[in-house]
Amino acid sequence: MRNPDITYHDLSKEEAQRLLQGMKAFYDKGLTRNLSYRKYQLRKLKSVIKKYEKDIEAALYKDLGKSSAESFMTEIGILYTSISWMLKNMDRHLQVKRAQPHLPTILSNGFIHKEPYGTVLIISAFNYPFQLLLEPLIGAIAAGNVAVVKPSEQAVYTEAVLVKIIKEAFPTGAVVVATGGKETVTSLTTAPFDYIFFTGSVPTGRIIMENAAKNLVPVTLELGGKSPALVMKRAEIKNAARKIVFGKFLNSGQTCIAPDYVLVHKDRAKELVLEMKKMLKKFYGEDPKASPDYGRIISKKSLKRLEDLLEKDREALIYGGKVDINAHYFGPTLLLKDDFSLATMEEEIFGPILPIILYEDLHKTLGEIEAFGKPLAFYVFTEDKALGDRVLQKVSFGGGCLNDVIFHIATPHLPFGGVGTSGMGNYHGAYSLRTFSHEKSILKSRAKFPMTLNEPPFSPLKEKLLRWVLR
Known part of the structure; x- marks a missing residue:
């Protein structure tokens, strides 16, 4: 256009x-x-x-x-x-x-x-x-x-x-x-x-x-890259659902630091999905297409790419999936899977499709996150602050949040940028x-007080002093 x-x-x-x-x-x-x-x-x-x-x-x-x-x-x-x-x-x-x-x-x-x-x-x-x-x-x-x-x-x-x-x-x-x-x-x-x-x-x-x-x-x-949100067993689920839904569907998912996918402990998955659906309706109503607060996809080409991704993962669809090509509209979409075998997990999504993947073993899950390369952002949700800090230290990423999303970019006191392929x-x-x-760098010396210790000839005393200075 x-x-x-x-x-x-x-x-x-x-x-x-x-x-x-x-x-x-x-x-x-x-x-x-x-x-x-x-x-x-x-x-x-x-x-x-x-x-x-x-x-x-x-x-x-x-x-x-x-x-x-x-x-x-x-x-x-x-x-x-x-x-x-x-x-x-x-x-x-x-x-x-x-x-x-x-x-x-x-x-x-x-x-x-x-x-x-x-x-x-x-x-x-x-x-x-x-x-x-x-x-x-x-x-x-x-x-x-x-x-x-x-x-x-x-x-x-x-x-x-x-x-x-x-x-x-x-x-x-x-x-x-x-x-x-x-x-x-x-x-x-x-x-x-x-x-x-x-x-x-x-x-x-x-x-x-x-x-x-x-x-x-x-x-x-x-x-960019695939920026994960990790919802741990001791997460405050309502807070996690609200923050993730806001961060993911802001600008219809076209945000480089949006949660690209969610990893949730299997014991909290049902509760998280339920709260996320509630938040989507609270934010955008029963029909997001009619909401003045829900955006549009930049081009038909981008929308077609998202539509093709969804078609490959349609068996995992649990919410949304509505598309209107002429209106550049792609509705908020949730997928649920117990492993990473999704087309949407093969590339950065950059749109309003959110895969939710169940996990049980934290150590294994962190390894799977790292296998995608160093993400631009990483979001951890847990009320166990010590464990949350250990996870944030373990994974290399550009920037991120504990119990929040996206807002690390809102302060001038924190650097914003990626690492590795992000x-x-x-x-x-x-x-x-x-x-x-x-x-x-500029070094200013004075002619009246020249440094001669570095200049030949080197007497035994001068060499001894030189070795002492550079010890």
Whole structure:
């Protein structure tokens, strides 16, 4: 689907190079080195977002069926708090830090400077098309970079609003929007940017990293994977059901950190399923399709993929499964199985299908979780806090919660990112500043007090002192 409000143009490699040269020219002016200028940019961005808030909500509704409340909570309001935090705290996190004294360099002083990388490329995903583009941009601006941003071409109406906002909020050369599809992404990721930040699928992430490697460009990859929710024997079932249903069916399951599947102790499975069905009706009513709070799937292609998955697992269906291709609707769907032999367990679902799998042996189950690779998120539900902590320590994952889902991303005081095949690098708050800054080390010595212990000729006494200093 193409939005008539946007002129689409796939960038060639030559055009991407010219675009990058223009960005470098703006960066070389030195404006973004000034902290006051960076704050001005952030304040202007916030004011322009506020100006077009209703347009943003309307676009998100057209693209993904999001309600105004969900759009504000997950796409707009979260950016306001991020900008506010950055304006309040960036001075402290970006100030020059004095290094601790070290005996071999005792006559010198060491300093750590956080400098911007320079030119940054940010490529976003369709599922949270507004927030996932602007959240990393906030960090890139605060760190002093210039940026090319590439919105998802699938969220066509949100893309149009983003083009308008970026043009109004930033001068030409500071932040530029690139539209288009795969050709644009290839042209941009093979250009010698100073940093690339990508949010999207694992297969595309591999291509991005391969392209970036040709120019030795550092990357942050925010990917995905099969993020489990583990409901243990001593879980508070009503809480687990409420949190899992919220996290899974938010944005119709198109959330990279949504619970991809549930593992529940066999003694609590019946109770959990019953409570989940109650919560689905409480959240979305008897007919979720008529609920203003239940979203839509981004495209017919994505919906067809989900429909094919469900058809393979239909014998495990215990709730939902209703589909309307023309309305881009896929209803909340629950599957129940006593093992992992489901088509939906062979890939990241990224939609409103939730497999619920029974377990009995915790040790074996943790091994099965790890066999899928390191997930982006992991959620554990239990009132046995000590056991919960041991499980969270045992499994390697990007980030997660005990007795909750998703909300670990809502605070700027925690890093958000993956590990292994679920991604590399992180951001949010101070971690965004770290991601988009190079820590430059500088050692300052004084000519009046030269260090000569390291210089020949080496007398027996000098060698003895050298061995003592470097002990």
